[in-house]
Amino acid sequence: MFINLDFESKEPIYVQLIHQIIEGVAKKKLQPGDALPSVRSLAADIGINLHTVNKAYQQLKQDGFILIHRQKGVVVHPDGIPKADKVYKSVLKEKLHPLISESVCRSVTEEEFLQLCSQLFHEFKEETGDV
Amino acid sequence: MFINLDFESKEPIYVQLIHQIIEGVAKKKLQPGDALPSVRSLAADIGINLHTVNKAYQQLKQDGFILIHRQKGVVVHPDGIPKADKVYKSVLKEKLHPLISESVCRSVTEEEFLQLCSQLFHEFKEETGDV
DNA sequence: CTATCTGTTATACTCTAACTATAACAGATA
DNA sequence: TATCTGTTATAGTTAGAGTATAACAGATAG
Numbered sequence: 001m002f003i004n005l006d007f008e009s010k011e012p013i014y015v016q017l018i019h020q021i022i023e024g025v026a027k028k029k030l031q032p033g034d035a036l037p038s039v040r041s042l043a044a045d046i047g048i049n050l051h052t053v054n055k056a057y058q059q060l061k062q063d064g065f066i067l068i069h070r071q072k073g074v075v076v077h078p079d080g081i082p083k084a085d086k087v088y089k090s091v092l093k094e095k096l097h098p099l100i101s102e103s104v105c106r107s108v109t110e111e112e113f114l115q116l117c118s119q120l121f122h123e124f125k126e127e128t129g130d131v
Numbered sequence: 132m133f134i135n136l137d138f139e140s141k142e143p144i145y146v147q148l149i150h151q152i153i154e155g156v157a158k159k160k161l162q163p164g165d166a167l168p169s170v171r172s173l174a175a176d177i178g179i180n181l182h183t184v185n186k187a188y189q190q191l192k193q194d195g196f197i198l199i200h201r202q203k204g205v206v207v208h209p210d211g212i213p214k215a216d217k218v219y220k221s222v223l224k225e226k227l228h229p230l231i232s233e234s235v236c237r238s239v240t241e242e243e244f245l246q247l248c249s250q251l252f253h254e255f256k257e258e259t260g261d262v
Numbered sequence: 263c264t265a266t267c268t269g270t271t272a273t274a275c276t277c278t279a280a281c282t283a284t285a286a287c288a289g290a291t292a
Numbered sequence: 293t294a295t296c297t298g299t300t301a302t303a304g305t306t307a308g309a310g311t312a313t314a315a316c317a318g319a320t321a322g
Binding site for chain 3: 301311322
């Protein structure tokens with residue numbers, strides 16, 4: 001796998017895991033239907049406990065990113081990732097709020113901020129291995 | 132004060148405090164030189180411990196938002212808030228990254244995302260009591 | 263001078279989240 | 293039957309968040 005954790009980070013391991021898997025989906029390294037490692041093998045691979053991996057998987061399942069067949073294993077959701085709904089957008093807004101508020105204080109212009117976001121968006125499009 | 136905390140939130144109280152004060156500065160409810168309540172009075176006002184307020188203040192001081200005169204009290208930094216430097220922008224980027232990556236997965240278009248940010252930026256300009 | 267305000271520091275305690283360590287269970291499959 | 297899957301349960305450690313007191317040092321108002 002392409003998982004790369006920072007054990008010194010204040011960001012919990014299972015959150016880092018979630019982010020990296022989502023990033024994998026965004027960059028299409030992981031496509032709908034693709035299999036993910038079992039909780040045990042991924043845990044062993046990274047050198048962490050299986051419960052930590054399981055916690056990440058449960059969260060990803062809850063958010064509609066993956067399907068977990070009891071004996072078949074874990075799979076990126078075959079129907080694709082659920083589109084953003086109002087709840088998601090509301091949460092997104094709450095997460096953006098403090099970032100923008102501090103940016104305003106630090107004299108980051110709206111243009112500059114949007115440009116940064118735009119740049120990040122393009123990071124995904126570039127690495128797309130579209131058919 | 133305009134402080135409004137959610138004690139049920141997973142977001143630590145001191146972080147909420149930091150965000151709200153920064154938001155106050157961004158909306159110019161708090162201007163450079165303005166006095167902030169003492170750790171004790173704010174703590175009593177909100178109904179929390181003075182150490183929790185102090186933790187928030189220390190962080191804000193570290194980030195250049197406020198000045199703390201040992202006996203005079205706490206003041207919004209008279210010279211204004213330090214402009215965004217490379218470190219800040221790098222951290223900002225790291226915080227935006229997972230948000231954008233999930234948005235991409237959920238089919239939020241770049242335009243839609245930028246529009247949301249833009250909207251948040253305008254929230255601050257609107258409430259500005261500029262001279 | 264004294265009382266009272268400020269931030270600061272120190273100690274100690276509770277509670278929760280994160281993470282680990284084992285173990286066991288149940289269903290599928292080779 | 294052995295082995296793989298996810299799942300559940302129990303138990304332990306560690307760190308962060310928050311609280312509770314107390315005390316110190318400098319400034320200031322009475």
